[in-house]
Amino acid sequence: MSIVGKSLLFIAVLGLAACNNPDRYGAGGAGGAGGAGGIDTTGLGDPSNPTSIAYFNQTVGDRVLFEVDQSTLTAEARTVLAAQAQWMMQNPGYAAIIEGHADEQGTREYNLALGARRAAAVQNFLISQGIAANRLRTISYGKERPLAICSEESCYAKNRRAVTVLSAGAGA
């Protein structure tokens, strides 16, 4: 599992319905004027429990990757997303925010738009698989939150991603 997979075990997943601040990258409860009120903390659970968020993140797979400048879903991405949809159908108590990201090769504005396009591609696919639209929201981080920090294609490929971030207690 990647470094991020591990770090996910320690961060709070923010709620969708009860909360208006999904910015898990913000300083959150650090006391700023960040609108951090109403954060729901959802336990990640035991990764061996198929209904846990940890299982979704690690076994189902919480992210898909994109080619340069593209928001088209690859065959591999569709397989992952089909599994995500299936999991969400079986676990109707969860909602998701889909984060779209871009690599650093591009301007800030364009990458924000591109990240939104990628998040929407995932959202549309999940809806096409039967997930209710009101369980899904999107957010773009553009190039603001790379996962891998080197300036080479090996890192860029990991950063061109859409991540499905689950939270409990919303939607259905």
Add this chain to the structure above:
Amino acid sequence: MILLRGLLAQLVVVAATFGFAGAAMAQDYERPSITFDQGVIEPMPIAVPTFIDEGGAGEYAAAISGVVTSDLEGTGFFRTIPEEAQISKITSFDGGIAFEDWKAINAQVLITGAVSMSGDRITVKFRAYDVFNGQVLEGAALQFAGTPDSWRRMAHKVSDVIYSKITGEGGYFDSRVVFVSEAGPKDKRLKRLAVMDYDGANVAYLTDSSTIVLAPRFSPQGDRILYTSYETGFPQITLLDVGSLARQTLDAQDGTMTFAPRFSPDGGSAVFSLERGGNSDIYLLSLSSGQLTQLTNAPSIETAPSFSPDGSQITFESDRTGVPQVYVMPASGGEGTRISGGEGRYSTPVWSPRGDYIAFTKQNAGRFHIGVMRADGTEERLLTASFLDEGPTWAPNGRVLMFTRETSGGEGQASLWSVDITGRNLKEIPTDGPASDPAWSPLLP
């Protein structure tokens, strides 16, 4: 609020001109001048002896002449002759001047000044002489008065007048730059809005770093700032009042993202991108009525809009051909006409306040460039090249650009740089830490 005093410092320009009865006017004489677009130039030698303390000015006199020297040298057009090389001393602002002594050290322009303090009021006066004919450069003898905390602004105003008289261009020193101050590693970067003098001095922070903030833009009056904030949890354009620091999220529509805002030239509207269902288009929002107007309607990405200074047109970027290119459309909206034609990707077009050029970011063959072109796309000129240069902003005189330069790799950091539209005088702007997304204010009143 204390931090903002520098910005709001009251400054009164007393347009007192000191008519100086110098030597008789020489005919057939070419006054000292620099033309911006001329080729490689030798900096003009000038002398700026330390301003005279005419009472109570203390360290302000030397500090003000120091800032004037730094402003003028910083343009790359001037070279100041060091004090130790100067033959004459200026001991009295209104005393006679031994021009032969200044000619002997080859100073083309001599700048004299005096500073006095009375109560909570500081007064700065100066004259700029054409050393060759012993005359004051026309209009270059003025007096400024204000509170002591505006001393740097007064120095910048002196520099603006002198720069303007010699180059024939508008000044830009008495201006501020809003930017994003950065801290932390690349994957957990903290960002907060900050404002500084154009030269990096007088930094004040406008927000904390509890949420991501991006790409601030000054209003044409310099009193408000538009930027993109994740404060609501989602990227939304936000309006900040510089005086009170009060801020409001604009047009928060559920399920949409708004970003890349800029003011209209009258300051009454914001033009920006609104994303819905993955598609970004350009919209105009009236800041008074709240009326929202859609200006583009295409399945491609339309973003980074910027008005022409007369308000009649908008330049923006679109990837409708597959890669981002620069377009121009009427301010009322439409499909627009593509103006960028070269290889690579063209982004972040920004119209010059003079209307003569559009600055842009170009990405080609793994490098980023800041460039300028005419509004019809001709005369494209790339001014910089690096791993990552982006987001140009115009100085108030439309002759200098500032932009973000980011270094590569895991330790990569952003910094602010400036360059003339000729490609000359590329330099880093000193900031406390990493910094990005600069936007220049208008010339302060």
